[in-house]
Amino acid sequence: xxxxxxxxTPAEIVKIFPKASDLFKERRIDFCCGGDKPxxxxxxxxxxxxxxxxxxxxxxxxxxxKEDHELVDWDSILLSDLVDHIVSxxxxxxxxxxxxxxxxxxxxxxxxxxxxxxxxxLYRIYNEFRMEMEEHMIKExxxxxxxxxxxxxxxxxxxxxxxxxxxxxxxxxxxxxGNLLKSIREITLDFTPPTDACNSYRITYARLAxxxxxxxxxxxxxxxxxxxxL
Numbered sequence: 001x002x003x004x005x006x007x008x009t010p011a012e013i014v015k016i017f018p019k020a021s022d023l024f025k026e027r028r029i030d031f032c033c034g035g036d037k038p039x040x041x042x043x044x045x046x047x048x049x050x051x052x053x054x055x056x057x058x059x060x061x062x063x064x065x066k067e068d069h070e071l072v073d074w075d076s077i078l079l080s081d082l083v084d085h086i087v088s089x090x091x092x093x094x095x096x097x098x099x100x101x102x103x104x105x106x107x108x109x110x111x112x113x114x115x116x117x118x119x120x121x122l123y124r125i126y127n128e129f130r131m132e133m134e135e136h137m138i139k140e141x142x143x144x145x146x147x148x149x150x151x152x153x154x155x156x157x158x159x160x161x162x163x164x165x166x167x168x169x170x171x172x173x174x175x176x177x178g179n180l181l182k183s184i185r186e187i188t189l190d191f192t193p194p195t196d197a198c199n200s201y202r203i204t205y206a207r208l209a210x211x212x213x214x215x216x217x218x219x220x221x222x223x224x225x226x227x228x229x230l
Contacts, residue, residue, distance in 0.1 A: 004057050006043065006050060011035030011224035015074070017061045021216060027053060028182070032219035033175040074225045079152045082226055083145045090218035091137050097211055098130045104204040112201065116194065122187050126208075129180040133215070136173050144170060148230065160230060167227045174219045181212045
C-alpha cells in the first residue's frame with residue numbers, strides 16, 4: 001500500500017486512489033489540468049498546511065483500502081477502449097446534461113436574479129462552459145479520437161505528430177473549461193444554496209456540483225492517462 005508524500009502529483013494519487021479527487025476539490029487542488037505538479041509545489045504556491053492535508057489523505061486512503069474496490073488500471077487497457085469509455089460515459093453524460101442544466105440555470109436567474117445578483121454571472125459563465133464543452137467534444141470525436149484509434153492499429157511518427165499537435169489545443173481547452181468550473185464553484189460558494197433557496201435553486205446547485213465532478217474526472221483521464229500514453 002502506498003503512503004503519499006509531497007513528491008507525488010495529484011494526478012498520480014487519483015490514479016491510485018480515485019476518491020482523493022473529493023479531498024482535492026474541497027481543498028481546491030487541481031488534479032486534472034495542472035495535476036502533474038508535485039504536491040510540494042502546490043503546497044508552497046498556495047500556502048497550504050501540508051502535514052494536515054497529507055495526514056487526511058493517507059488516513060482516507062488506508063480506510064478506503066480496507067474496503068472492496070475494483071480499481072481500473074487505465075494505463076494497461078487499449079487506447080481504443082479508453083477512448084470509447086470517455087465517449088460513452090463522460091461525453092454522453094455531458095450531452096444529456098448540458099442543455100437541461102442550462103435551463104435550470106436560466107430559470108433561477110430569471111426568477112431570483114434581482115435578489116441574488118451573482119446568478120447573472122453564473123448564467124454567463126455556465127453558458128460559456130456549455131459552448132466550450134460542446135465544441136470540444138465535437139473536435140475530439142471527429143478529429144482527435146479517430147487519429148488515436150488509427151495510430152493504435154497502424155502506428156507511425158506522422159500520426160503521432162498529428163495527435164500531439166491536436167492534443168496541445170485540447171489541453172488548453174481543458175484548462176479553460178477547468179477555470180470556468182472553478183469560477184462557478186466560487187460564485188456559488190462551493191455549491192451552497194442560500195437559506196431561502198427554492199427546490200429549483202437547490203437542484204441547480206447539486207447538478208452543477210455533479211457536472212464539475214464528472215468533468216474533472218473526464219479531463220483527468222484525457223490529460224493524465226490518454227494523452228500521456230501517446
